[in-house]
Amino acid sequence: MSFVPGIAVPIGGIEKELGRLWEESGDDKTRASLINLAVYNEKEGSLQTNSAIVQGIAGEHAMRAILIEADPEAEGSSADSWINMHCYPRGSKGGAVCSEQISFRLGGLAARSLQSVVFSHLDSDLPLALWWQADFRTPVDGKLWRWVDRLLFDSRHWKDPAAQFAIVSEIAALPEARTVLCDLNWARGLPVRQALAGLFDSPSALPEIRRIRSLEITHAPGFRTTALLLAGWLADRLGWKLEKSGNSFLDPSGAPVALVLRESPGASIARLHVVSEGASFEVRRDPDSEQYVTSASGKAIPSSGRMVRAPREETREILLAELARGGRHPLYAKAIISLRDLW
Amino acid sequence: MSSPSVNPLREGIANRLAPEPCTLVIFGATGDLTHRKLIPALYNLAAEGALPPSVSIIGFARREKTSEQFRTELEEAARKFSRTPLDEELWKSFASSVHYHRSPFDDAEGYRTLAAEMDRLDKERGTAGNRLYYLAVAPDQFPVILDHLKASGLNRAAEGSWARVIVEKPFGKDLKTARALNGLVNEVFEERDTYRIDHYLGKETAQNIMVMRFANSIFESLWDSGHVSHVQITAAEPLGVEGRAGYYDTSGAMRDMVQNHLLQLLTLTAMEPPTSLGADAVRDEKVKVLRSLRPLRGDDVFRHVVRAQYAPGLINGQPVPGYREADGVPKDSVTETYVALQVNIDNWRWAGVPFFIRTAKRMPKGGTEIAVTFKSVPRVLFNSTGEGLDENVLVIRIQPDEGVSLRMSAKLPGSSLRIEPVKMDFHYGTSFGKATPEAYERLLLDAMAGDATLFARRDEVEEAWTFVDGIEEEWKTRKDDLAFYEAGSWGPAEAAELAARHGVTWRRL
Ligand SMILES: NC(=O)c1ccc[n+]([C@@H]2O[C@H](COP(=O)([O-])OP(=O)(O)OC[C@H]3O[C@@H](n4cnc5c(N)ncnc54)[C@H](OP(=O)(O)O)[C@@H]3O)[C@@H](O)[C@H]2O)c1
Numbered sequence: 031m032s033f034v035p036g037i038a039v040p041i042g043g044i045e046k047e048l049g050r051l052w053e054e055s056g057d058d059k060t061r062a063s064l065i066n067l068a069v070y071n072e073k074e075g076s077l078q079t080n081s082a083i084v085q086g087i088a089g090e091h092a093m094r095a096i097l098i099e100a101d102p103e104a105e106g107s108s109a110d111s112w113i114n115m116h117c118y119p120r121g122s123k124g125g126a127v128c129s130e131q132i133s134f135r136l137g138g139l140a141a142r143s144l145q146s147v148v149f150s151h152l153d154s155d156l157p158l159a160l161w162w163q164a165d166f167r168t169p170v171d172g173k174l175w176r177w178v179d180r181l182l183f184d185s186r187h188w189k190d191p192a193a194q195f196a197i198v199s200e201i202a203a204l205p206e207a208r209t210v211l212c213d214l215n216w217a218r219g220l221p222v223r224q225a226l227a228g229l230f231d232s233p234s235a236l237p238e239i240r241r242i243r244s245l246e247i248t249h250a251p252g253f254r255t256t257a258l259l260l261a262g263w264l265a266d267r268l269g270w271k272l273e274k275s276g277n278s279f280l281d282p283s284g285a286p287v288a289l290v291l292r293e294s295p296g297a298s299i300a301r302l303h304v305v306s307e308g309a310s311f312e313v314r315r316d317p318d319s320e321q322y323v324t325s326a327s328g329k330a331i332p333s334s335g336r337m338v339r340a341p342r343e344e345t346r347e348i349l350l351a352e353l354a355r356g357g358r359h360p361l362y363a364k365a366i367i368s369l370r371d372l373w
Numbered sequence: 374m375s376s377p378s379v380n381p382l383r384e385g386i387a388n389r390l391a392p393e394p395c396t397l398v399i400f401g402a403t404g405d406l407t408h409r410k411l412i413p414a415l416y417n418l419a420a421e422g423a424l425p426p427s428v429s430i431i432g433f434a435r436r437e438k439t440s441e442q443f444r445t446e447l448e449e450a451a452r453k454f455s456r457t458p459l460d461e462e463l464w465k466s467f468a469s470s471v472h473y474h475r476s477p478f479d480d481a482e483g484y485r486t487l488a489a490e491m492d493r494l495d496k497e498r499g500t501a502g503n504r505l506y507y508l509a510v511a512p513d514q515f516p517v518i519l520d521h522l523k524a525s526g527l528n529r530a531a532e533g534s535w536a537r538v539i540v541e542k543p544f545g546k547d548l549k550t551a552r553a554l555n556g557l558v559n560e561v562f563e564e565r566d567t568y569r570i571d572h573y574l575g576k577e578t579a580q581n582i583m584v585m586r587f588a589n590s591i592f593e594s595l596w597d598s599g600h601v602s603h604v605q606i607t608a609a610e611p612l613g614v615e616g617r618a619g620y621y622d623t624s625g626a627m628r629d630m631v632q633n634h635l636l637q638l639l640t641l642t643a644m645e646p647p648t649s650l651g652a653d654a655v656r657d658e659k660v661k662v663l664r665s666l667r668p669l670r671g672d673d674v675f676r677h678v679v680r681a682q683y684a685p686g687l688i689n690g691q692p693v694p695g696y697r698e699a700d701g702v703p704k705d706s707v708t709e710t711y712v713a714l715q716v717n718i719d720n721w722r723w724a725g726v727p728f729f730i731r732t733a734k735r736m737p738k739g740g741t742e743i744a745v746t747f748k749s750v751p752r753v754l755f756n757s758t759g760e761g762l763d764e765n766v767l768v769i770r771i772q773p774d775e776g777v778s779l780r781m782s783a784k785l786p787g788s789s790l791r792i793e794p795v796k797m798d799f800h801y802g803t804s805f806g807k808a809t810p811e812a813y814e815r816l817l818l819d820a821m822a823g824d825a826t827l828f829a830r831r832d833e834v835e836e837a838w839t840f841v842d843g844i845e846e847e848w849k850t851r852k853d854d855l856a857f858y859e860a861g862s863w864g865p866a867e868a869a870e871l872a873a874r875h876g877v878t879w880r881r882l
Contacts, residue, residue: 064805091805120802220386224422227382231425232394234499236380267381321462324426332499337466338422354805361385 033078035097035133036114044132044151048113058125059117062092065180065353066152070098070144071163077133080163081114086346088129089118091353094153095131100141107139109147145174159212159353165189166197175201175209182352184214184345185255191373195366214345216362217352219260222299225313225324225338234331238306239268242281244288248301256298257291258372262365264304276372298343306330315340387423392821393535394427395503396491400478400518401510402432402443406541408450411509412471414813416451419467420460423818427498429470431490435477443473456811470498478510478517484525491527502534505820509541515554519561528561537566539820542633544569544829546624547845548838555831568820569829573634573741575812577801578775580827582641582743583655585769585777592767593646595747597722602764603877605729605744606638608771609736611688613860614710618701625708627680630732632841636663637829638771639728642743643718652825656833663836667717674847675854677716679868680709683735686860693735693860707855710734713868714844715875727875731868735860740882741771755792763794775809776800 039047052061069080077099084095117128132151140147152158161182175181181201188194202209230239245264249257265272270279270287279287294300297315304311308330314323320342325335341347366373383391397415399407418424432443448468452459474490476483495502506522508515519538522528530536540558545551558567573579586592595601608630614621621629640659647654669677684695696702696710711733718728747765755762766780778798785791801809819827848854856865863881872879 221422223382224386227380227386228422228426230380230382231391232427232499233501236378239381264382267384320460321466322422332497334427334498335466336419336426336470337463339420339460339463357388359385 033075033081034112035077035081036112036131039111039113041109041111041134041147044111044113048130048132051113051115055115055117055128059115060120060125060127062127062129063094063153063156064091065093066096066156066158067093067161067353068096068098068148068158069161069163070100072100072102073163074099076163077135081131081133083346083349084129084131085116086344087350087353088116088131089127090350092127092129094156095129096148096151097131097133098136098141098144098147099134100136100144102138102141104137104141106137108135108137109140110135145171145177148174149177161349163187166194166201168197168200170197170200170204172204176204176207178207178209180210180212182212182214182349185259186215186218186253188255191255192370195373199363210358211362212352212359213259213362214348214352215256216259216359216365217348217355218256218298218343219263220351220355221322221338221340222260222302222313223263225322226302226304226311228336228338229311229313229324229326229334232326232331232334235309235311235326238309238311238328238330240281240283241307242268242287242304243285243307244290244303244305246288246290246292246301246303246305247299248292248294248296248303250296250298250300251293253298254291254293255373258369259362259365260299260302261289261291261372262367262369263361265368266361266364270368272369272371297340389818390822390824392423392425392428392818393503393823394425394498394500395505395535395821396429396431396494396500397505397507397817397821398431398433398474398487398491399507399509400433401508401514402473403434403436403438403446404509406509407432408447409454410811410813411507411817412447413451413455414811414817416455416459416464416467417457417810418814418818419470420457420463423814425821427500428821429472429494429498429500431472431474431487431494433474433476433478433483433487435475437475438473440471440473444468444471447471478514478521481521481524484521484527488525488527502531504530504534504536505539506537507539507541512543512545512554515540516557519557523561535566535823536562537568537820537823538562539568539570541570543624543628544633544834545838546628548835548842551834551838555835559831564831565825567831568816568825569831569834570816571633571637571829572812572816573637573771574827574829575814575816576771576775577809578769578771579638579641581775582638582769587646596745598724598726600747601726602746602748603727603729603875604642604746605731605877605880606635606642606742607730607744607880607882608635608732608741609882610734610739611736611861612739613683613693613735614696614699614702618699622702622706622708625680626710626712626732626734627841627844631712631714631730632837633829633834635730635732636837636840637833638741638743639716639730640833642745643723643728645722650826652828653830655826656830660830660833660836661720662718663833663840665718665720665723666836666840667719668840668843669714669716669847670843671847674844675851677714677871678844679711679713679856679865679871680848680854681711681733681856681858681865681867682706682708683710683733683860684857686735686862688735688737688861695860696734707852709855711856711858711864711868713864713871713879715871727877729872729877729879731864731879733858733864736863736882737861738882740773742880742882743769743771744880745769746877755790762792774800774802776802 114131117126157179159180247257269282296317309328327333640662644658713731858865
């Protein structure tokens with residue numbers, strides 16, 4: 031039997047049916063919401079996957095979720111909708127806190143007029159995070175995007191990153207738009223960036239940051255862009271310019287920095303290895319390990335190492351981390367731009 | 374090429390000042406505070422990658438033990454008290470930076486060897502001589518430790534590095550001892566290198582008071598004598614004095630809670646907007662509130678302050694003994710376990726607004742909150758029933774169940790006009806399911822980053838003592854004002870009368 035994402039309700043009666051669902055659910059349930067999270071996907075079966083993700087995060091980040099499975103190429107116009115609640119026990123008195131989920135399966139015209147569906151079901155005054163799980167298309171529809179507070183996407187899935195990035199940049203630059211670009215692939219790299227940054231905190235290691243000669247990143251299949259974002263971040267922070275060959279950078283003193291990307295099964299980013307003139311620095315995550323191991327050694331510095339907790343590599347964890355962090359990501363666009371020619 | 378002095382990779386990693394690598398020396402490292410709070414906090418920071426990897430921790434105490442034994446004891450404590458489950462590998466990695474240094478506090482040789490140990494660790498870990506000394510000891514040990522730090526030159530940092538000291542409460546037991554203590558500390562460390570911990574300030578909701586007030590235009594424009602009728606600040610706990618009688622009986626609720634935590638909450642509630650979020654800008658405004666507190670002297674003390682002690686009673690249906698029956702408490706003790714005050718802040722903003730402060734042991738329920746009650750609307754429109762309307766009350770709950778609620782009036786559904794109070798309630802735990810970090814985590818990182826905003830400055834501590842001393846002095850002249858309340862009740866009748874004189878009733882938590 032195919033997956034049913036809740037109670038089927040007529041699209042015009044969603045709010046009323048939600049109200050009824052609340053009335054029937056008893057006094058011990060509290061509705062909570064910090065954001066509207068709309069999730070858009072064009073693949074069949076996405077409602078099931080996304081329901082599971084919403085269920086996994088609602089306990090830590092209460093929301094109104096709006097899931098959309100769309101087939102914009104379909105003939106005519108069709109729309110089905112369902113409502114559902116995800117409840118979590120809270121407190122010692124047996125109460126529960128619940129997030130609402132509204133799901134849509136849209137075809138044809140209904141799928142192409144997304145804003146009318148999304149906007150009529152938002153929890154008013156709460157920010158709108160739109161998680162776009164499809165390719166971005168041109169022309170950019172200002173009516174929809176202008177209202178999005180946080181645009182979530184995962185550049186890991188982009189087949190043409192340069193073109194896709196150009197479109198998201200256009201969205202972020204729409205007049206009156208306040209959209210913050212939130213690439214989950216950038217969030218995915220945060221623990222590695224943090225671990226590497228920690229290695230250069232010590233005063234003996236810090237001078238080595240200007241004398242880096244090679245950067246090697248080992249990534250799992252399908253995570254090349256995650257590795258590129260890390261390389262782009264370092265290039266931007268340290269003023270490296272990508273050489274035409276794409277195999278190396280020039281640092282501000284004109285000295286070369288070799289860039290090697292390796293693909294190997296394992297953690298999304300299994301190893302980041304930086305070698306400077308006087309030392310070498312490594313952030314490593316072994317297969318199935320829940321830790322990053324960081325280490326520094328070399329003639330210029332004393333050896334040191336530390337283990338730090340690594341988040342699970344599930345979309346749920348990364349999404350939660352991104353939602354909890356909030357704020358803008360000014361370094362993201364710079365990281366992309368500094369590696370523009372490699373995408 | 375010139376060397377960078379700031380790590381360029383730190384930008385954008387976390388929305389806070391980055392903590393700097395250092396050696397943290399904990400004096401009193403075999404004690405309760407280290408085991409229950411400091412080590413679990415440091416472990417969690419390390420596990421999350423928030424602690425710079427080259428931070429070393431040296432535990433300084435007099436008991437004979439090896440670093441290995443010390444780590445094993447700390448592991449047990451961390452297993453019990455850490456807010457996240459202990460992970461073997463992460464613990465091992467963290468513990469490798471923890472060392473034990475055995476020495477009595479009064480032995481100069483112990484400080485010479487400490488210096489040598491720190492130099493060795495600097496070389497081993499490539500750190501530049503930043504030192505953070507944590508005095509996790511009773512205040513009577515401060516002088517000997519500080520004297521030796523000074524004599525051995527450990528209070529002076531090498532060029533380009535820093536040496537800071539973290540001091541635990543109590544910051545003295547009156548103005549005189551606080552001044553002496555501050556004088557002593559400041560002879561050894563400059564004020565900007567002195568970090569006085571009041572862990573209430575490290576709590577998320579305490580930090581949130583400023584955000585609430587200054588990031589929301591609706592509150593700040595109503596935050597004055599034109600709109601506020603009175604403010605109640607309460608810290609209640611169901612516990613008695615168990616196990617702390619020795620200290621508590623010489624201190625009492627006024628010194629233990631009001632002088633520090635509650636007056637800190639009062640300053641955050643009443644302060645003017647600071648010119649920036651810098652440590653001194655914020656603390657300048659807080660200290661102005663303390664200076665504006667109308668001093669209580671002579672009979673005024675007995676008109677404005679009620680002190681009381683718990684008598685036997687019931688907590689959760691179980692009989693509990695009275696304060697004077699507790700182990701270690703003298704049978705004729707007049708130490709207060711309850712104190713209620715009505716204070717005035719003599720400045721433009723708060724002229725005529727009574728502030729009520731109350732703290733107590735053996736209350737029916739525990740909780741800390743700030744309740745701001747707004748003035749009633751004129752009785753013009755909705756007075757046909759003859760009953761007054763309930764005022765709007767904004768409550769900031771500090772613990773437990775941190776959150777904010779607002780009481781408003783609303784019409785009951787139906788054709789008649791009946792108005793009832795309704796509550797709009799925001800619970801942190803409901804919307805944010807994630808556990809918030811412990812106050813000590815935040816405060817340790819801040820001290821390593823050189824951010825003193827959430828620490829008490831010397832003048833704040835001394836102003837608070839000036840106010841409290843006036844009351845304590847007067848109390849010494851009498852005993853007959855001490856009231857009694859049954860354990861498990863909401864306090865003595867005298868406190869209710871104090872509030873009633875202003876037309877106020879104490880809130881039931
Ligand atoms: N415990 C808490 O949760 C808590 C909370 C807030 C504030 N505080 C404050 O924190 C401070 C410490 O409290 P605590 O509960 O941790 O105290 P504690 O358990 O009594 O520990 C005292 C520590 O000091 C050491 N010590 C005492 N005299 C010494 C000497 N002459 N030479 C060397 N070491 C000596 C002890 O070492 P030995 O093992 O050798 O005796 C022990 O490590 C106090 O000011 C307290 O008010 C504590």
